[in-house]
Amino acid sequence: MHGKYHVRTTINGEAVEFLCEPRQSLLECLRDILGLTGSKEGCNDGNCGACTVILDGRIVNSCLVLGAEADGADITTIEGVARGSRLHPVQRAFLEQAALQCGVCTPGLIVAAKALLEAEAQPSEERIRFWLANNLCRCTGYDKIVRAVQQAAHEMQEVNR
Amino acid sequence: MSAPAYQVVGTRPIRHDGADKVTGRALYGADLELAGLLHGFVLRCPHAHARLRRIDTSKAEAFPGVKAVVTAADFPPSGDRMVDLGEGETPLSYIRGNVLASGKALYCGHAVAAVAAVNVHVAEEAAGLIEVDYEVLPHVTTALDAMREDAPLVHEELRTKEFGAPGSRPSNVAEHFRHEMGEVERGFAEAEVIVEREFHTSTVHQGYIEPHNATALWNNDGRVLIWCSTQGSFVVRDTTACILDLPVSQVKVTPLEIGGGFGGKIPVYLEPVAALLSKKSGRPVKIVMSRKDVFEGTGPTPGSFIRVKIGARRDGTITAAEAYLAYEAGAYPGAMVASGAMTVFAAYHLPNVRIDGFDVCVNKPSTAAYRAPGATNAAFATESVMDELAENLNVDPLDFRLKNAAREGARRADGVKYRRIGCVEVIEAMKNSEHYRSALNGPHRGRGVAIGYWFNVGLASSCTISVNEDGTVNLVEGSTDIGGTRTSVAMQAAEVLGIAAEDVHPVVADTDSVGYTAVTGGSRVTFATGWAAYEAAQDVVRQMRERAARLWDVDPDAVEAVRGQYRAGSHRATFRALAAQLNRTGGPVVGRATVNPKGAGGSFSGVICDVEVDPETGKTTILRFTSIQDAGKAIHPAYVEGQMQGGSVQGIGWALNEEYYMTAEGTMANASFLDYRIPTCYDLPMIETIIVEVPNPGHPFGVRGVGEANIVPPPAALANAIYRAAGVRMRRLPMNPAAVMEAIWAAAK
Ligand code: FES
């Protein structure tokens, strides 16, 4: 048997330590070791974005990161997007715009959209579509997702004004 | 008569499961964790067609961490019989054989054995140690090849059912049927213009983002407990019980949240396997498919060959139509060609029709439903031919369709006589749309239109509603919620009770806790389960009137209930006030209903799309896209729009990009989301929607169901648009850049 790695990370603002096998992906560690099942597995090969998390300020497919590689990293998952009982504007906009049907793509999309709006306050429709092109959704046709991100961008700017 | 004014129906409340789904809390099948949980891995056949000479599992069983290994030999010897699991009579051997192959593996991806171990990596490693002695057999992967005399046989014992009677020669054609009406030859003789064309469509997958999964615990009391993502928890219960030879009451299925289905999560693949592994290991076992497993091991929708011939007079009246539909069933009979035949000319009122359908087995995964199954293939052919006819007749393509549109009272070739339908209204809405009236300018650009139909279904649904003291209610139903149906069902109860949608708390229950409810499919949930909620709410209202009568000491018949206001003479009380007094007036109130409604109303839809085709690369860019659909009554318009947009984009993917790319060995070359590329948001514009409402007389609120018809027109509409943009008629799906380029080169020769 292989030895396990001792990994120290910060997840959603809290210090978290865990042991993982060398072959376990970050997605697997989050879901199976830490019980953070909000990040989803749609493909396990970097092509659907359902497993999107923010790692040291960048969005990554957590299925393509090894758990061991996350040592020392600061990670935000879908579980860390709301502030306590207050939903993030992106989450609220997804609900108000009916931007989810089955909802399995939703965690990844919300994490990706939050990162977008932190990087760019007023992205164009083209820019939103380009940024979210890593995240597949089979149910919605994306129309309402794009509108939700536009709404959240608008609301976040109002607040910052 | 003006439309009735509703308070809840037609509004856009936030869905009840919304907070759970935007925070990551919602529990999907793969998220389940149980004490002692083992993880399963399914070994799949790497060949398109192979005899299983011998399977040796001893090395896998001896591998450290492995707790159980199963093959088809572990199924109880229940023999073969016909079973009806909601989709008509099927031999049990087919259903069981698709879950774990015995004798022969019929496609690449066919499950042959499974392992349960302490984790999935160990299970996968151990599965690699299972020795299967395959005798590779010749294979066949398209309908036309499989219909040849000398084709390899998928099932040696299969005989063609020819017009209902069993044949005598071995064949891959499971069935040939015909619908005929009028005098087809005379009709074509009367025609002044005839167009006859052949079409090919590729196998495509539903492509839901959540892979199939199942967890099973064969409990020590003999009951089998299952948790899974499914479109029908009762189908899983009944199928699993059948395969394991148990009474249905010994199986309990708890549906967890489901990450998309589109028809593909109706069949059962993993549950009986997980149950067998649990029985052998004494522990709960979870199996989750990989994306490759999903593509190779679950049912896509049939590829097809279709020939359509339509004749018309110069004045635009269609005189006759003929269709030949050969659909690939995949490994087991059941290619959805019946619904292809029901829908191929469904939009038109035709005097003389002949439709031949062929259900053809090939060495590909056993096909499953995909959103209006069979109809999209057929409409691609019909609506392309209609476009060519309109061009030959020099009439507007929508005017041509309108002139021949099906109306109430029209009879289809398969015998159905239409009740009130919205075909004409949909075409008129297309004609009157801002999109259709606007000009499209610029080189290499073109506009296409097409229409489509899906009949929708009713089937059984159950619902109970219990009243809380605070004036809210809990609603229990059995339809797994894929696209927000908890809310569209709850809204119908809220409308009857005169309370807010938010004051109904809907729950999708397990099979022990709710009456039998058929699958989430056929666009039926908002229609039929909504109707059950409507009836259960009526039952609550009746009981609440009795409670008010008791309080006021009047006859229950004297109590009026209007939108949550109860009154008799000078007495007045709200629903909430009465709810607060339940204990004083006799205790809890529970309303219940079961329905099996017959009046499902078919839905028509249309598409207008503008494209630009790059003459250098053949790539089609969608500039503008409008989906138009008759919802009957839109209970929650935002989710109706969502269905239309989602179906449209699946249709776009089917049209432009998606296909099972088969190798010469009969294996799928592109079983990943990298190579089987479904549309991303960067590929698309906004999808505009126009909801038409022609109420279904067969439903209390006029609901028709909107999940499916919207996928039907896009491929034809895109083909028609590409023709106007690039001058080439595309008659094979997908119309990817290479295919369009080849067509452009061929036309230039
Ligand atoms: S699961 Fe990571 S990209 Fe699909």
Ligand code: FES
């Ligand atoms: S809502 Fe189902 S995949 Fe996006």
